[in-house]
Amino acid sequence: MKFVKVLGGMALASLLPALPALAQDAAPVAVIDTGDTAWLIVSTLLVILMTIPGVALFYGGLVRAKNILSILTQVFGAFSVIALLWVAYGYSLAFSGAGEGGFSAFIGDLSNLFLANVTPDSVSGTLPELVFVVFQLTFACITASLVVGGIAERMKFGAVMAFLAIWFTFSYLPIAHMVWSGAGLFFNMGALDFAGGTVVHINSGVAALIAAIVLGPRLGYLKEPIAPHNLVFTYIGACLLWVGWFGFNAGSALGANGVAAQAFLNTITAPAAAAIAWALGEKLARGHASALGFVSGAVAGLVAITPAAGFAGTFGSIVLGAVTGFVCLWAVVTLKPMLKYDDSLDVFGIHGIGGIVGAIGTAIVADPALGGFGAENYAMGGQLAIQVLAVAVAIAWSAVIAFIAMVIVKALFGGARVPEQAESDGLDLSSHGERAYN
Amino acid sequence: MKLVFAIIKPSRLEEVRQALNSLDVHGMTVTEVKGYGRQKGHSEIYRGTEYAVHFLPKLRIEIAVEDDQAEAVSAAIRDAAQTGRIGDGKIFILDLLAVTRIRTGETGASAL
Numbered sequence: 294m295k296f297v298k299v300l301g302g303m304a305l306a307s308l309l310p311a312l313p314a315l316a317q318d319a320a321p322v323a324v325i326d327t328g329d330t331a332w333l334i335v336s337t338l339l340v341i342l343m344t345i346p347g348v349a350l351f352y353g354g355l356v357r358a359k360n361i362l363s364i365l366t367q368v369f370g371a372f373s374v375i376a377l378l379w380v381a382y383g384y385s386l387a388f389s390g391a392g393e394g395g396f397s398a399f400i401g402d403l404s405n406l407f408l409a410n411v412t413p414d415s416v417s418g419t420l421p422e423l424v425f426v427v428f429q430l431t432f433a434c435i436t437a438s439l440v441v442g443g444i445a446e447r448m449k450f451g452a453v454m455a456f457l458a459i460w461f462t463f464s465y466l467p468i469a470h471m472v473w474s475g476a477g478l479f480f481n482m483g484a485l486d487f488a489g490g491t492v493v494h495i496n497s498g499v500a501a502l503i504a505a506i507v508l509g510p511r512l513g514y515l516k517e518p519i520a521p522h523n524l525v526f527t528y529i530g531a532c533l534l535w536v537g538w539f540g541f542n543a544g545s546a547l548g549a550n551g552v553a554a555q556a557f558l559n560t561i562t563a564p565a566a567a568a569i570a571w572a573l574g575e576k577l578a579r580g581h582a583s584a585l586g587f588v589s590g591a592v593a594g595l596v597a598i599t600p601a602a603g604f605a606g607t608f609g610s611i612v613l614g615a616v617t618g619f620v621c622l623w624a625v626v627t628l629k630p631m632l633k634y635d636d637s638l639d640v641f642g643i644h645g646i647g648g649i650v651g652a653i654g655t656a657i658v659a660d661p662a663l664g665g666f667g668a669e670n671y672a673m674g675g676q677l678a679i680q681v682l683a684v685a686v687a688i689a690w691s692a693v694i695a696f697i698a699m700v701i702v703k704a705l706f707g708g709a710r711v712p713e714q715a716e717s718d719g720l721d722l723s724s725h726g727e728r729a730y731n
Numbered sequence: 732m733k734l735v736f737a738i739i740k741p742s743r744l745e746e747v748r749q750a751l752n753s754l755d756v757h758g759m760t761v762t763e764v765k766g767y768g769r770q771k772g773h774s775e776i777y778r779g780t781e782y783a784v785h786f787l788p789k790l791r792i793e794i795a796v797e798d799d800q801a802e803a804v805s806a807a808i809r810d811a812a813q814t815g816r817i818g819d820g821k822i823f824i825l826d827l828l829a830v831t832r833i834r835t836g837e838t839g840a841s842a843l
Contacts, residue, residue: 632779
């Protein structure tokens with residue numbers, strides 16, 4: 294099943310090398326490109342590093358010492374669980390299916406249950422299909438891991454795993470299908486999402502927000518100081534995220550080519566601009582440019598450029614990054630306290646809001662008149678409308694599924710939160726029987 | 732016997748130790764503590780949240796001395812630990828009822 298992700302990628306994927314014609318052969322045989330394949334394998338590794346230990350440390354350093362192992366374990370557990378679910382049915386539901394009729398606009402079919410029709414010889418574009426399977430697996434895993442940030446320091450471990458499994462099945466898979474599969478609703482609307490601004494970031498940001506609201510705030514939230522216990526971990530995690538993101542964005546070109554190179558460059562310029570914007574904003578508004586602010590800004594910029602990575606020109610990406618740096622700073626510093634929700638680690642503020650700005654901003658920066666790489670006859674107004682619609686549907690879908698998943702999980706586990714004493718003692722001790730620091 | 736205990740700024744520890752050495756003081760115990768008197772704390776900002784941190788890091792030094800040494804030790808600590816700014820600390824002198832050296836079982840002044 295050939296998957297088409299990107300307008301440029303479509304053009305590239307259809308350029309199958311011509312083989313010397315044999316008398317019996319009418320059609321060319323799909324052949325892999327070893328350069329593309331090698332790059333995608335490396336990209337996959339980079340995205341894995343983004344999750345373990347990138348996200349794990351980024352979040353881990355932000356929580357209290359008594360809860361760090363719970364974060365590391367929830368991320369590791371999510372990675373492992375989602376990886377298996379992906380192989381079992383995720384890949385099939387996201388990307389397989391004849392693409393006509395029924396629910397094919399919303400979800401694929403089970404023709405590739407347990408990768409039934411995928412062999413080492415199967416080809417997808419210029420890659421072995423298995424490489425594409427694993428590459429996409431890592432996207433599903435990091436998306437689920439991101440949600441952990443919203444429910445940090447207070448949720449039962451089993452409940453976290455169950456929640457993520459349900460949400461992955463009913464929100465991640467349909468949205469991935471709708472955005473990236475040839476049969477998908479948003480894909481056919483013409484929505485642009487190069488590497489997953491909607492599929493990964495808006496999806497996880499909204500889910501984290503809903504889960505955080507349903508769970509309720511941590512004990513002592515807004516009354517006692519709950520300060521990060523190790524910002525050095527957060528810094529290391531952020532650096533791993535940035536470096537890994539080159540695989541996330543440039544790898545989404547599905548080839549080792551010029552589109553990948555532009556995406557690669559944009560993955561430096563946008564976060565650099567966003568980091569500086571956040572730091573500047575913080576300095577002006579609050580007196581200091583903090584280390585946490587710098588790295589948070591960079592992550593916000595990375596989130597924003599994700600949907601635009603292969604569509605934006607270099608200067609467009611700088612502007613998009615800078616704007617997102619300021620907007621996410623505002624979201625985290627002003628919007629969150631205003632609405633009083635305890636999205637512990639700002640998953641919504643950075644991934645949700647950053648993803649929304651990026652997805653909508655993609656319509657602007659993709660305009661060839663602004664140095665972008667949108668199709669010929671590009672109409673910014675029309676594209677903006679499409680992006681907004683896709684974003685709105687994704688937000689609503691993710692929110693509803695996250696809410697239902699929390700309700701189910703609360704029923705299954707007799708409450709999703711750990712008891713108060715367990716929360717005070719710290720999840721490392723109460724949920725995992727361990728201490729990180731002795 | 733007296734127990735002299737002082738709260739001092741962490742940066743003054745080395746000066747205090749040297750000053751006490753020259754007074755033939757046989758040892759001391761140092762603990763890291765947090766506290767405040769008139770010195771104001773500071774605020775820390777992490778993304779959306781600002782915390783007022785009231786407690787400042789200090790060191791607590793404890794020394795067991797003979798009655799006639801207490802004044803001299805107290806004065807030496809004060810000279811060495813002073814910076815002239817708010818937050819220099821305080822020195823307390825308590826009556827010490829008994830002392831035992833664990834290794835030998837000696838008690839009283841010979842255990843100091």
